Amino acid sequence: MTDWHRTDITAGDVRLATYQYGDTVHSDTAADARPAVVLVHGWPDTHHLWDRIAPRLAEHYRVFAYDTRGFGESDRPNDVPSYRLAGLAQDLFAVISSVTDGGSAHVVAHDWGSVQTWEAVTTPGAETSISSFTSVSGPNLDFLGEWARAQLASPTPRSISRALSQVASSAYTGFFQIPGVSDAFFRTLGTEKLWTEFLHVIEGTPRENVSFAPTLREDMISGLKLYRANIRGKLARPEPRPTSVPVLEVVNDRDIALRPAIYDRTYTHAAKLWRKSSTTGHWLPYTNPDYLATTAIEFIDSIENGTSRAPNTIDRARQLGAPLALTGKLAVITGAGSGIGRETAYALAALGCEVVLADIDTAAADETATECKSMGVLTNVYELDVSKTAAVNEFAENIRTRHGVPDIVVNNAGIGLGGSALDASDDQIDRLIDINLRGVISGSRAFAKQMVARGTGGHIVNLASAAAFTPSRELGLYSASKAGVLMFSESLRAELATHRIGVSAICPGIVNTNITSATEYAGVDDQDAMRRKVTGFYEKRNYTPDKVAREIVAAVVSNKAVVPVTPEAKFGYRVYRFVPWASRIAARQKLTG
Structure with a gap:
């Protein structure tokens, strides 16, 4: 030159x-x-x-x-x-x-x-x-x-x-x-x-x-x-x-x-x-x-x-000492104020990540941030409603401007909806799809564009569910939203492979988080009674969210595509793949009495 x-x-x-x-x-x-x-x-x-x-x-x-x-x-x-x-x-x-x-x-x-x-x-x-x-x-x-x-x-x-x-x-x-x-x-x-x-x-x-x-x-x-x-x-x-x-x-x-x-x-x-x-x-x-x-x-x-x-x-x-597995990385976690999102933030912080915590409930996210900061990592909290695509895009741009392009993005925010698909209201369905599916798609697209432009790879984790491959008469709409997350993640993984950006779909089974206490049940008159019943069952099962967080970290480190979590999720995944007729028969059973 x-x-x-x-x-x-x-x-x-x-x-x-x-x-x-x-x-x-x-x-x-x-x-x-x-x-x-x-x-x-x-x-x-x-x-x-x-x-x-x-x-x-x-x-x-x-x-x-x-x-x-x-x-x-x-x-x-x-x-x-x-x-x-x-x-x-x-x-x-x-x-x-x-x-x-x-x-x-x-x-x-x-x-x-x-x-x-x-x-x-x-x-x-x-x-x-x-x-x-x-x-x-x-x-x-x-x-x-x-x-x-x-x-x-x-x-x-x-x-x-x-x-x-x-x-x-x-x-x-x-x-x-x-x-x-x-x-x-x-x-x-x-x-x-x-x-x-x-x-x-x-x-x-x-x-x-x-x-x-x-x-x-x-x-x-x-x-x-x-x-x-x-x-x-x-x-x-x-x-x-x-x-x-x-x-x-x-x-x-x-x-x-x-x-x-x-x-x-x-x-x-x-x-x-x-x-x-x-x-x-x-x-x-x-x-x-x-x-x-x-x-x-x-x-x-x-x-x-x-x-x-x-x-x-x-x-x-x-x-400051021996390098941790993710020293120097930036991770963004949505729904970080509780449950799987909170435990994932802890797990990533423990491995050296700077963490950006997003939640519609910033007070809850602040509680998560306190523990992350105690591990000596940089931590920031943002309010975010993932159901609003414009807000997700603005959030992603703010992160790029203030913190840089993330290395890891965990699209975790989600809600539950049980009961009959026929009894659900249009508003309930819209909210479910906007948060569980559209929110994941919006977060994945906004940050994937940044990762592609940077050109040094990255990893996107999307929270699906065992419900994505376990049909149930009482979870049809929720299962549809999570099946969409699973197939979107598989397809996005193929699209981003040439850019060395991994995409993992995490599919937990019955995990004891507070999602059950806020889940709505279409066609059910006594919502509180149903929530107590389902929450009690999850509490007895007592598969804790920190175990899911460990699987998420393993998926990032090893670039795993689909990760069923909990024994029932792993069993259901194999049944649906190899003997799908058995899943269809089981789907007819009424789980909530």
Whole structure:
């Protein structure tokens, strides 16, 4: 791109091609008081990796990049020892000193650029040169070696599985260690066309997003020295050092080379650590540059000013101990003032989620919020009537503006309606459908649009019911509303699969919540007596909503499609699928006497 302006610097005996993005060249830095950001690429890229990110960053900061040694227009030492991390870290310090006139800079780095920046930030005194570090798809090799040893020191099925998963993901590095073979491979196949197709097939990277230097083949080959100079020594004899530089780890759950588990011990060495994860792949700067640019801007602003531009997604990403399963995620729960919604809020908060609690009864939601806040997570309460589509759409936009796009949405709000379908009033039917079905559809659509636009996945949970597949003469209308939720969820799951957005339909059976105390019964004269009777039965059954919440969390983590909850729901689901005639016969029985 023509907006990169080159100036060469010298680091030791290596010449480094250094670039500034935009109209201002290095001589003008004294007049530009904006913070400096240095971008560091990995293998087999050059500074062009940042072509789609630099313009966004340049709206707020002075933006620099450089071709690391062995790549692009920088020098290419022939010997392997020249590519050891200690020397690469000194290269970074030299670039920062040059472009800031001896000042400091924020660093955003990817792949081997991140690996060498980790070496730099764990160098004593690094905090005087590096203001913050956004790490993408590149671990500290000493931390990685320590993690691997910990998995094998006290082997369990889980630790062995995690270690083997990472070994399988990193198997290619063994091939890269063989000079003659791997060099010949890339000399033959290291073309821009093939590499573009590789990224497109493996990660879905838009072909138009990639930006390679004319030196791609040479970069691939000389860059192999990074693997030969560092991996075996670091993993065999790890020497982890601490850092006080603020670090944001951007963890890609679908990274083909690096499993998320390898970052679990970073907190033991990084005193100021944040962590954001998403269902993205290794080459995030190419695949979703807007997301990475936004994330980096929010983090840098938070370090510079103590807060970031709204919406603030960084505060919830602060990691104060071992990472929880959902650290840094934002969850929205409707009907959060009681029952399943309340317990789901508790369960998600316990796993590190910031929670947004919505309910028509804000006093009840405030009670839920008190417990969530006691777990140390950010919590906000909103009044919401899910039966009103315009209100749901306005709510979703408010959440996006104030808190960011949710990672998890739980459409839980619902009501009951029993009795004869023939005796129900039109108003009762309208209210039932508006809340139970239309409310779920509205919430799913509003937030799914945001998730698709963001491009980093997400998960939507819709509360259906065992009634969705258990016909009953006394629950026909309620069953219809929940069957609609189930089929809508299954269909939406198919629609959103290409965007890596999961959709789960949760189908509880008889669960002891307060829905029974507010349920109306069409054709029944003594409503209170019927409610007492049904509520008493549910209380005797005593299947508590916290058990449903655990199933909801499991569905999010494992991306389950349909989740029957309670033994009767699981039994009914199988009966309806395999012997539906038995369900039809059972449906004729009168349950309430």
